[in-house]
Amino acid sequence: MDKILNYLSENNLITEAEALEIEDQSKKTGELIESILLSRRILQDSSLLEIKSKLFNLPNISLFGKEIKKDVLNIVTKELADNYKVIVFNKDGENISMAMVDPLNYSAKEAVEYIIRKSQYSITYFVTTIASIEYALKQYSNIDSEVAKAIDNVNIKIEENFIEDSLNLSSDNIANSPVSKMVSTVIKHAIEEGASDIHIEPTREDVRIRYRVDGELYTSVRLPKYTHNSIVTRIKVVAGLKIDENRIPQDGRVRLNVDGHFYDFRISIIPISDGEKIVMRILDTSKKAPTFEDLGIDSRNLEVIKTELKSNSGMIIICGPTGSGKSTTLFSILSILNKDNVNIVTLEDPVEYMIQGVNHSQVRPEIGYTFASGIRSFLRQDPDVIMVGEIRDNETAELCVHASLTGHLVLTTLHTNSAIGAIPRLFDMKVEPFLLASSLNLIISQRLVRKICDQCKTELIMDQKIVDDISNRLKKVNPDILKKNKININSLKFYKGKGCAHCSNTGHKGRIAIVEAIKITDDIEKMVEANKPVKNIETELNKQGFISMMDDGIIKSLKGLITLEDCFNSIDE
DSSP: OOHHHHHHHHTTSSOHHHHHHHHHHHHHHOOOHHHHHHHTTSSOHHHHHHHHHHHHTOOBOOOTTOOOOHHHHTTSOHHHHHHHTEEEEEEETTEEEEEESOTTOHHHHHHHHHHHHHTTOEEEEEEOOHHHHHHHHGGGOOHHHHHHHHHHHHTTOTTTTOOOSSOOEETTEEOSSHHHHHHHHHHHHHHHTTOSEEEEEEOSSEEEEEEEETTEEEEEEEEEGGGHHHHHHHHHHHHTOOTTOOSSOEEEEEEEEETTEEEEEEEEEEEETTEEEEEEEEEETTSOOOOHHHHTOOHHHHHHHHHHTTOSSEEEEEEOOTTSSHHHHHHHHHHHHOOTTOOEEEEESSOOOOOTTSEEEEOBGGGTBOHHHHHHHHTTSOOSEEEESOOOSHHHHHHHHHHHHTTOEEEEEEOOSSSTTHHHHHHHTTOOHHHHHHHEEEEEEEEEEEEEOTTSEEEEOOOHHHHHHHHHHHTTSOHHHHHHTTOOTTSOOEEEEOOOGGGTTSSEEEEEEEEEEEEOOHHHHHHHHTTOOHHHHHHHHHHTTOOOHHHHHHHHHHTTSSOHHHHHHHOOO
16 A cells, blocks of 8 residues: 555544545546545645655655746756656755655656766755645746747747647647747646636737636736737637638637647637737636536535436526536536436537537527527437526527426526526516426526635634624524534634635635525425415525525535635625
């Protein structure tokens, strides 16, 4: 068994069965054991570092927040450092200090020492963690310096090697043209930062590049204004858009291979006062669908959703504003339903996630292929499951309802602020109450909220009035839910992130969903059929132990997953 797992097992930090399960996962996926330990929150990075130092009898070093001089860093090439997970972080005369993730990796030591011997350096080894190494690896490339080098060449010959079939973004072979390299660098850094969107915006003075990370936009770099037209043209060429059209909006899509991983980019270009603005949505197609637990769906909501996914017919609606993670939740549901004996067809605008075995289709309103006409065609394709990207009009709503009543499971989304708000919204779309009542199985509503960084989470002293208000609110929540989440109303604790190198001093890392789910029971079905006011349905929900989005958010804040402030800011209650 792995040395670290053996230590954890012997000290009763994990069971032997858990250790074997983690070791098996590592063998199957190729993921490092310590990465699995961190992702499962069995250990924090600092604790893991202390354990490794003790086990390997080596001094330890955390590289978070440590700025390494370029001449020191480059003693070992980026390729070698990345491959063997080693970093040279200090040089004192002829002695260098090197951090390693696995001191027992003798192939790494042999390769590094071969290079170092040529330079006459002696090596002092330190142990570190994979997260620490990955942070340090980012220092090999800096977006400002890389883009600056590309800009230096822009005026030389802008057309040189300009039009290519696709972007080649492998780490060791970036396209040579200045514009291509500039665009490639912007994209690569966005992916390294975990951005969901890239905004390329012309202003009067310059071109602003912004990334959206964990739902928040921030400026990454500003480029000279004269580079803008070349960047726009480059992206249009790659996305197959019209390079000579700058008066109307254009949309495109392209798939790129970045360091061995495939990413889909949804590209939107619109004319604004200072030129054309580009937004690139990044979709990691190499990622597997997140589990419901990864998304933040737990407790009663998890039980309700899993039960309804066993249905062969009916309608499941996911609600929320743009950017609330509806497509990701649908992706997870489709991945669960995707079996060899199930025919799944999707109608989307645009197709965001490609799932092998699922038949994806994109609507094209300009040629008459709409959600409504697509559903009619799908019904002749012998489907078991139909996913409709969004209900936008009366016709689509009615067709979804009829499809669900004729033996199909229909998944779709709707823009409403709450789960219960979907019912009057569909009535507004002229869906008959008796048809809606018979077709609805489940309504989910959600928001995405920034997670507190695990590495710098600390307890937050909250105003007593707020604590009392939360305590009084939780008294109305099903006690079994609170007990399951280990929440004591008489001893409430709240948390925040202090900010550290791991989270770029933001206090947040990643996002999680806060969710509410309404199961359409017989009693609620009767109320919908009778077109009863929403308040009547809310009363019935309270009897069933319904957990609202706000309550789910409060529970997650008490568990230290999100801040109470972010919970309040994400919901209009």
